[in-house]
Each structure stands twice: as C-alpha cells, then as structure tokens.
Amino acid sequence: MKTKHLPIIQRALVTGGAGFVGSHLALALKTAYPDAEVAALDNLHRNGSELNLPRLEKGGVKFIKGDVRNPDDLAAFADADLLLECSADPSVLSGSDGDTSYLIQTNLQGALNCAEYCRERSAAMIFLSTSRVYPIKPLLECSMTETETRLVLDDAQAIPGLSKRGVSEAFPLDGPRSLYGGTKLAAEIMLEEYRNAFGLPFVINRCGVLAGPWQFGKADQGIAAFWTAAHHFGKPLKYIGFGGKGKQVRDMLHIDDLARLVLEQAANPADFAEGAFNVGGGLQSSASLLELTRICAKTTGREVPITPEPTTRYADIPIYITDNSKITAKCGWEPAKTVEDIIRDIHQWIINTPGTTELFS
Ligand SMILES: NC(=O)c1ccc[n+]([C@@H]2O[C@H](COP(=O)([O-])OP(=O)(O)OC[C@H]3O[C@@H](n4cnc5c(N)ncnc54)[C@H](O)[C@@H]3O)[C@@H](O)[C@H]2O)c1
Numbered sequence: 001m002k003t004k005h006l007p008i009i010q011r012a013l014v015t016g017g018a019g020f021v022g023s024h025l026a027l028a029l030k031t032a033y034p035d036a037e038v039a040a041l042d043n044l045h046r047n048g049s050e051l052n053l054p055r056l057e058k059g060g061v062k063f064i065k066g067d068v069r070n071p072d073d074l075a076a077f078a079d080a081d082l083l084l085e086c087s088a089d090p091s092v093l094s095g096s097d098g099d100t101s102y103l104i105q106t107n108l109q110g111a112l113n114c115a116e117y118c119r120e121r122s123a124a125m126i127f128l129s130t131s132r133v134y135p136i137k138p139l140l141e142c143s144m145t146e147t148e149t150r151l152v153l154d155d156a157q158a159i160p161g162l163s164k165r166g167v168s169e170a171f172p173l174d175g176p177r178s179l180y181g182g183t184k185l186a187a188e189i190m191l192e193e194y195r196n197a198f199g200l201p202f203v204i205n206r207c208g209v210l211a212g213p214w215q216f217g218k219a220d221q222g223i224a225a226f227w228t229a230a231h232h233f234g235k236p237l238k239y240i241g242f243g244g245k246g247k248q249v250r251d252m253l254h255i256d257d258l259a260r261l262v263l264e265q266a267a268n269p270a271d272f273a274e275g276a277f278n279v280g281g282g283l284q285s286s287a288s289l290l291e292l293t294r295i296c297a298k299t300t301g302r303e304v305p306i307t308p309e310p311t312t313r314y315a316d317i318p319i320y321i322t323d324n325s326k327i328t329a330k331c332g333w334e335p336a337k338t339v340e341d342i343i344r345d346i347h348q349w350i351i352n353t354p355g356t357t358e359l360f361s
Helices: 020-032 049-058 071-075 101-121 136-141 179-198 223-233 255-267 289-300 325-331 339-352 356-360
Strands: 011-015 037-042 062-065 082-085 124-130 144-146 151-153 202-207 209-211 237-240 249-254 277-279 286-288 306-309
Touching (some): 011 101, 020 037, 020 049, 020 082, 082 255, 101 179, 124 179, 124 255, 179 202, 202 255, 209 255, 223 339, 223 356, 237 289, 249 339, 255 325, 277 325, 286 289, 289 339, 339 356
Parallel strands (some): 202 277
Antiparallel strands (some): 249 286
C-alpha cells in the first residue's frame, strides 16, 4: 500500500487529540504533512491524556484545550480542511450507572458538532467508530468451540456477516449493543446523512480493540496496556465473566497500523466515503485473556495472581474478531503487527516513560 500525499491537507483538527488514538494520529499527520497546521483539541477528561501534551508540542502539533460539546471551542481552530473525530468517553461501561449525560453529549452531540463544523467549511471527516455498534445477542449466540486456551469461531455460522474470519459489515445491526455502542451508531447514522445530504467526504472506521504505547488503559478500556502494566508493576488481575476462565477473545490493532490506514484515507477521503469499514487486528492479531497473560508474563518476566470472577458483566461479549475483507479489498491495507509486537511496544513505553508509574502502579 502506497500513501498518496495529495496537497489537500493544509489545516487538520484532531478532536480528542490528546487521547491515545488522537495523539498518535495528530503526530502521524504532522509527520506526513510537515507544512500543514495540525491542532489537537481535547478537554483532558481522560486521566493520563495530559501526559501526551509534551509529545504533541515536540511533534509540532498545536494543543487547544476545548470541548467537542461546545461548537465555539471547535470554531477556535478556523477552517480546517480535515477533521479526525477521536474524542469520546470510550468505555463500554459508560452510562451504565445511570449517568448517561456525559456519554451522550460527548459521543453523539460532540460528533454532530464536528459534522456541523465540517459542513460549514466543506471539510472532510474521519470518524473513529467502534465494533461495539454490533449488537450483543448475536455475538453471544454465534457458533463457537472452546479450546484449551480460547474460544474459536466455527466455520459454519447461521448469522449473516459472520465467519471464522470474524465479523464483517454485513453482520445484523438490530438489538441492544451498550449505551456506548448506541451513541457511536447514532453518530454514524447522522454522519451518513450529512454525507448524503451535503456531499461531504466523511469516512467511518468501525474499530476493534486498538492498542499500543501511550494508552492509559483501565480495566474497562485499553485492556492491552492495562494487562501489560499490571504484569510490569505486579498487580493482581481478574478473569471477569464467561465462567471466569479467561477464554474470551478480542483482536487487537497496533496503533501504527491504524495510523497507516488513516493517512491513506486522509489523502483521499472521498474514495473512502461509503458505508462503514470494519478495521481491526483480525484473527492473526487476536488473543484470549489467558493467552494475553502468557504473552505479558513472557514479555515482562513476571507472573501475577489472577482471580476468576465467573459472572458476566453488562454488555460483555465472548468473542470479537474483525473481518477486514472490505477495507483490504478497497485499498490493500491489512494489519502488519501482532499481539506480541503490541505488548512488547507497550512494555518498552512503560519502562521508558516517567509518569506511567504514578498512573498504573
Ligand atoms: N481504544 C480503543 O480500543 C478503541 C476501539 C474502538 C474505537 N475507539 C474510538 O477511538 C476514539 C479514540 O479513543 P481512545 O482510545 O483514544 O480514547 P482516549 O480516552 O484515550 O481518548 C479520547 C480523548 O477524548 C477526550 N475527550 C473526552 N471527552 C471530551 C470532550 N467532551 N471534548 C473534548 N475532548 C474530550 C479525552 O480527554 C481523551 O483525551 C474514540 O472515539 C473511541 O470510541 C477506540
């Protein structure tokens, strides 16, 4: 895959630009387009995002303290030709305590404010959506086999859009998916309407688990960093849900692989402005929690106590693997890095970065 450097990007705004994904993408854009003005807008809601500010400054990305819930904050960065919408309250548990306001206002209203910003300026948008738009019930009902270390999707599946390669865009969308997934799907639907009504080049990537250095992982979001840090600092862990066996599976996409795709899309967004693309690590970059434990123990040289907690939590799913066929057919992109690469890079980052000790230990 060859990234085309078309001269269209002069000013890019990255919302949630101090977060894990936003900071990587802002820096990747600035590196690819050194003459462009790239700004990262963030309200620093996520604990740890402030540690990304020196990185952004060093990389020539301007930081704007602002909130996507407030259109005036977005307008403080005038006339972007590209907006990467990476702001969110990204936990699948968000809002489940009954306090849904921040989730909805940020993930849905914030995305709509970004859409309006783009409409007023005829700007392109790349929206970071999530595999969590897919509903839970069919994911619980898919045909699976339990092996010694993980759940495996069977060859034959009754559900459309599902195969042993994982979930494609043809997977049904009916049914509850979590409050978080609901805000992202609602935003997707509106972005598609903006695309259709106003001819805007809006790109939608439905991402599986994203992982890599500079992710301030918590138990409910950013599992690869959370698991690696727990091993490095010797903190106990839990296998929560699905009988407490640790056999639930996720694919993981290294942030560098995502950045490679987003640069390709940013160079020609109109070419990718169709439906949504599933984007993830795929089967070759997937692991169960048990397997993740083994990789983390090998990488960090440390084992930690892990307690089974059999009860399955709200919105949890036994397996998610991204079928990348559509995006690969579109532009040839596919993930290059493995789970082992991801854990090694996160571990090196934790060792070498002041501030991670206070955050994770
Ligand atoms: N990390 C993943 O595994 C993953 C997977 C699928 C999709 N996504 C999506 O990718 C995007 C980025 O996620 P991330 O992992 O970087 O999360 P993150 O929490 O690291 O980054 C999100 C950033 O948004 C900021 N933010 C929150 N509310 C805001 C507001 N009202 N105004 C301005 N900024 C605000 C936070 O401070 C944070 O810096 C999100 O849209 C998320 O839904 C992430």
